[in-house]
Amino acid sequence: MTGYLLRRVLGALVVLLALSVLVYALFYLAPGDPARLACGPRCNPEQIAQVRDQLGLNDPVHVQYAHFLQSLVAGHDYSTGTGVQHCAAPCLGRSYQNDLPVTDLIVQRLPATVSLALGAMVLWLLLGVGAGLLSALRRGGITERLVTWLVLAGAATPVFITGLMLLMVFCAQLEWLPFPSYVPLTEDPEQWAWNLLLPWLALALLESAKYARxxxxxxxxxxxxxxxxxxxxxxxxxRSLVLRHALRxxxxxxxALTAVDLGTMLGGAMLTETLFGLPGIGQLIVQATRTVDLPVVVGVVLVTGAAVVLANILADVLHAVTDRRAALR
Amino acid sequence: MTTMTGPLVSVEGLTVDFPGRDGDVRDGAVRAVDGLSFTLAPGAALGIVGESGSGKSTAAYALLGLHRGTGAQVTGTVRVAGHDVQAADDATLRKLRGGTAAMVFQDPLSSLDPYQAIGDQIAEVHRLHRPGTTRRAARARAVAALDRVGIPDAARRARSRPHEFSGGMRQRALIAMAVACEPQLLVADEPTTALDVTVQDRILALLRELREETGMGLVLVTHDLGVAAGSVDELLVMKDGRAVERGPLRPLLHAPRAPYTRELLAAVPRVEERRTPPAPAATAPEVLLEATGLHRTFGRGRHAVTAVDDVSLTVRAGETVGIVGESGSGKTTLGRMLVRLLDPGAGELRYRGQDIGRLRGRDLRAVRGDLQMVFQDPASSLNPRRSIGESVADPLRAAGRLTENRIIGRAKELLERVGLDPDAYHRYPHEFSGGQRQRVGIARALAPEPRIVVCDEPVSALDVTTQAQVVALLAELQRDLGLALVFIAHDLAVVRQVSDRLVVMRHGRVVEEGPADEVYDHPRDPYTRGLLAAVPALPPAPAGPADPGLAGPAGAAVRRNAVA
Known part of the structure; x- marks a missing residue:
């Protein structure tokens, strides 16, 4: 089991390294000159040249990539022309837009996204696996057809429609819930849950169809x-056959599917976050893409990739725990 | 426990229909059991024998009401220990299953839950039938049952998952599950078919012991008359869903009344039967294939398994080399290396003097046609989405020497050569029986005009009568085409019927080798002696064709029947 785990983690590191190479290529493939983008629209050629030098863009490609990796592991000191600024250990560079460290931007946004993804996952597993079990137990009956229809309807409706309808019914009409505004878990767990309930539900309704099927x-x-x-x-x-033997x-x-979905969602559920005004990674990447803020894009993609890879390791371990034969393969 | 005055099992006019696709009676509907009646006294043992498709397993399933909810239509009455299985409500039926009548299935690998500890599985069933038993007591009971059926170190092994058990141990575990509930009737559906002879021998002995000890009744479903002969007092022979003959064991075997029973008995390969005619060996024929010190290991590090370990072998033109051994002895790995489907790990492989062990690409393809293989499972070794004619034609296309018209013509010739209708060219594998599919597999192997054909368990998935026909076909092809055959099988009797020379393998090594009759009559190695002793014995064949397997007139008659 330990050997199995070790192999998985090593494999994951290789995947992440490959991903970082791919993502780093974005700097060169993306249209426009990074130095001009970083400097801003009103820079004169001398200033751009200065920025290019500060960013190390004059170095050969592999040296730049080595710097990029180095700052990820050990941090990086930037000279801003007037002084030196330190970017702490997992340094992903600084945003072209507001000059803040990308790492800080992501860390600020992470709690909302993680809250949304994990809560939605719990709900969609409950809804999806429950519905799937019910229709497997009552196959051929009216229950099965009903469950199939409900779940399909949920999957066929775009999340902004479902979300809007949920908002209209529960917040505007019935006034059972407040219009969601994000409250960090550390501040007030109860408000955190109440405010996230609708976003969770909107995402879960969308996802649970797959799981039910x-x-x-x-x-x-x-x-x-x-x-x-x-x-x-x-x-x-x-009943026992299904619950004790078949379900396992x-x-x-x-x-396996949960791992993929959770990983993707940790990279930000853009529509849901925008609709419910959640300050998550999804919003961040939307902004960054619109303004060609390359360091932010690269950072978010790397973090998302890491999330997917991590979720899959977790899935492999869970699989090995439920089925001991898996660890032998 | 129910007190009984009548028989333990009484079946009257049992008929089971499987409706066709979408419940349509016309589309592929099958009457699996047709008006079957029999009784079993408490503590008695009945063997139900017949070929696949004779309805024997379907009848056994009906004893526990296992057709309920599957769409099968069951009529007639089935009474077990006084309960009407057909009319019983779900709760009564659940109590009957396991509590009164327990079942042991054919494939012990897939018949246990792979995710749970074996002891827990037995405990679960035990608690179901002894309500109020604590978890701890049920676990103890499971350990005791495992111990009883001969699992060493039962307390520890009860925590193992099924994949950690060998085939024989898994079958013991299934029997332990049955025993844990102390049933009055044990229904065993081909309990030893998936096992090696030596393991089969021990499992059958265990069943006999348990019956003596507990006095439970036994219904043993098997296609193997030898297995039935050693375990039951009465036989019921089934064909096409009907009982052909029924009676006490000895008289039935010695003087069968029904022609079908005689046919079945005659087709059983017997290990004491010599191969006829003896192979003519006037001049020593050319050595075709010569393997020296072949090795093959799978996996690496701690998990490495040596499948074949220093095996040397020669195959001469026109002869048959039989390879026998239990599962895991490396015989299939060896066979695949001989035709270069697997690369030898070490050692030398020469074909007509040329070293082919290290050939690659074009050079290897050049000799592939000469070395062909027939596989064990004719169902999965044919592409279900290609017509049988196409499957036979593929090797000819790969050779690329003939025009399309000639290829189709040649494929049809080959189909005819193996006893199939050439007009069946455009039909698909699922439309054929197992024996016919194996004929297609043989035709495909013959297509590139090979000199050597390695047959890996070519008949072990077939019924005895079909087995005899396929073996006869191979012998005939060998005689007509001068083929050299390597015949791999675990069934010692079948191998004796075809082999000139015999190789006995164990743990990847050759333990004994020599002329077939010599090895069978005077085995030198204790392992070979053990194998031979474990073959279930049948009384000598009744009057009739002495040699059903090889091209005798009776064999030919059976062959025509099957092809028609």
């Missing part, structure tokens, strides 16, 4: 397996 088909597949027949022949009830066999694909 996946759970239903893998539970049905598991129910057709020989070992289920064994327990049926020993008088185990259908159906979990690995659900875990």
């Amino acid at each position: 996946l759970t239903r088909s893998s539970v049905l597949e598991a129910l057709a397996e020989d070992h289920i027949r064994t327990f049926r022949a020993y008088g185990v009830s259908e 066999a159906a979990l690995p694909p659900v875990i």
